[in-house]
Amino acid sequence: MDVTLRDVEVRYGRQVALEGVSLELKEGVWGLLGPNGAGKSTLMKVLATLLVADRGSVQVGPFRLPRQQHEVRRRLGYLPQEFGLPGNVSGREYLRYAAAMKGASSAEVDRLLEVVGLREVAGRPLRSYSGGMKQRVGIAQALLGEPDLLLVDEPTADLDPEQRTRLRMVLAQHRPGRTVLFSTHVVSDLEQVADRIVVLHRGRVRFVGTLEELAAQGRGWVWTLTDVPEAAHPVGGTVLSERLTDGRFVRRLFARRQPHPDAVAAAPTVEEGYLSVIARADAATASAGQKGRK
């Protein structure tokens, strides 16, 4: 299900959460990246019909928001970043209730309990669940009803590595016609599953493209420096990593210009490409601010 946003703006009082956001999300898994406070959750809530944009248009498939939000909800699976669950019902009861509300079957509840690894504890009241288990219940309810649009906001936060992997597998399962928007600030989660990436920063879209294209954004920003004592010559930039390779001390640096005469340009990773997008955006904002002051 395609999702189209045109010039969307959301404000919380004077604070701008989203500004001029225009996006076209096609079928597939989309990663939504951005630092804390970038507007990811706000964008998710707009698409999940919990927030109405102050300006702009939002279209989900053939339906326009907020006018046809009930139609959108029929095709929606949503896992919020922060949520609660009723304590005095069991996991199975809760999911069956959710299934009834979303028009899904009990068999699907059992299947999803298996998928998220909760079948053994499904009869226990939710208040006895750990944080990770509750997160998996949330994921299961989002997947109920085979949604065409799946919105998952920071789904891996409370999960252990095994569960993370399992979740990524669930999300990566291709289903024709489904659009998945996976919001996170953990880039490695997306590298496994996302077809395309959207980077949000300070309420604006800073990048839309594939993982490779995102990584390419970091070209000219990443450098390696081998066996150079810091005292001999000042080294600029931000140290990304330091490691000993074949008896040599290799330092990986993030800098807009060559941080040291001996520094050599390196091939950037996706994460470094993301960092460069954010750095560029910050630089642009700072420059705009300076011009404004002048």
Add this chain to the structure above:
Amino acid sequence: MTGARALRGFPFAAGDALFRQMLAYEARRLWRGVPPWLFVAAMPALFVLIGHWQAPGLERCHQMLPYLSLLNTALAAYVAWVIQRDRRAGADEITLAWPVSLLRLYLARTLALGTLTVTLWAEAVVLALGYAAVSYGTAACAAGTPIPVVQALREGGLILLSLTATFLAAQATGQLAAAMLPGVPGLVALVLYRAFTFGGPRLILGILQWPYALLASPEFLWDGWPWLARYLHLGVFADVYVAHQSFWVVGSVSALGALACLFRPRRDRATRASAALVMGTVIAVIAAAAPFVAAENRYARSHARAVSTYGEPVKPGLHSGPRREALSDTTAPAPARYDLVVDLTQPPEATISATLVLASPPGPGDDLELTLRRTFDVDEVRIKGVVVAFEREGDLVRVPAPSVPSGGNLAITLRYHGTVADWRLDPYEQPAALVASEFVYLPSTWGWYPVPGKHRLTWEIGMTSMVARALADRIVLFNDAEPTFAVNVRAPEGVRFLAGFVRGAGGTWRLDGMRNQLTLLGGNWVACGDGAARFAVPFEELDTWQAATADVRRLFDALADWTGVTPLTVVPSPVSFVNAGDVSLILDSQIGRLFEAPPDTVELARFARRWLYNLLSLQPRFLGPTVSELEGAPSATDREFDALRAYIVDRVLHDVYGVDAPPDPPGLVPPDDARVEAWTASTPLEEQQAALRHLFHDVLLRPLTPADLEFLHEGAAE
């Protein structure tokens, strides 16, 4: 569209499988908690522990209501906590993105909470109605009569209404609090609101009026907490009570409906139904308030009339304590004589010329103040035949007092006129004063003739009840003065009888004699009889009055022997009226009951006993200051006087019917009765009659003093 189809179209149709699932899920969540079961257990415990087991059904229910309000405050707080727990916990973040109507969701939660409310209501109703049924059954069985079904149904209906209002209100206020102030502030606000509505509106505003009255919680009215009721005089009228309770029933249901519709409003298909329901809610709330608005309009009209009559609004105020001392001007010069010429031939106009003679007028330089109701326009004031300037201020006429030799008299003449059609501002709108074509009522306390001194003629009793603002006439106008009255009245044509007056030629009426104050009361009656009682007989009963009053005349003859007060003027049935003194006697006198009594001597004597006692209590000519409950406990003098009245009744009934009063149980005779018994036992009958005649003559229209009953103690001492 058929009804069933229309119902299915509704977003929360009861037959809807999805809605049933939502309801079952929410109810399951609710009843898995401990608090609902505590509430369920508390209800019968409350019923068993609170209230008197011998009280009638409705009474018992009202005894329980104040304590039920505590339970319901807890219930409301629990409701507030439950209704917002999903929002508090963040569970709504998920639920709200599901394809369910929020109207349904909120309604399912409301109805789930409603299962608790209904369970508690059913417990209370079954217990209260069951108790009422047993109460009626045993009472009827003991009396050997059939159960008064209509009365029982009315009582049951009131119980049902009262409990429905109180439980629905608990849920509605809980959900409203949660909607307006989420979290702990909501709970605090709720408890404060319940506390405020318990006494706040009345305490702050003095008198509950629309719309403040509606804010009072349903348990607040109908006596509420006994001590609060006693101090704030919370007795309310049945119609106001029913209207208030109905408002809470309709208002609570409407509020819950409105909350369901307004719960996070959204622009989906349910919105149209929501809008319709919200509008319906507004209309229902307005409709529910209609009885209050009507009642308030009624009093507003009365108030407007008061403004037009008195020239200024009567301010509400709290009146408490004895009234007489507070309202009489004890420093005023005493009048020695009145010459009144009253022309009432153009009803409702009264044109009066009053000459009063003051025995001890104020000194030169001082103003002489006379109280005359502001209804009257004063045309002229003369002193010693000379026209003098005067000032009119409210109910006062102020004239400069001329120099008068010491010990000399001062004669002042006032000519004045005005329209007399004044009504008391109580719910029953009794006439305060009236001049009509067939009826004249001008009580002395209304101020229709000038009285020396500054007297307050009316005041408003604040805080008497929820909406009643009765204008109460003062009781004593002249203190102890007993001037001579010479009165000529030209009455309206239709007035055939004027109490206490003698008819003269040309439609004039004449009265001469000493008295404390003068009330004009007349109507389309004819004076008949020449014994101890003179009867003012309604025109249409002239053919039957003799037969109808035969027994009463015997009673009056005997009564006159014992009290010396004669003649008494009586209007026989159907007008219950005894000897013109106060309009309240018309309403309160029990004389009509005597005429309805069966013609069996014993039964008649039984009725007569009560009738005579009431007559002696109400009749101003037998005035003994019966102290109302509001003014404190009766004094020893009052109690002794009561015992004397009871003794007179016994003697009269013995003389007329030969019936003796049943003896008091041994050891249970009150000391005052014992004193009277001692006196009667040691005093010959003739001496008793003489003492009592003297007593009734002396206490005529003035407060009773301990000295008046000194003879009882002398007799006891001997």
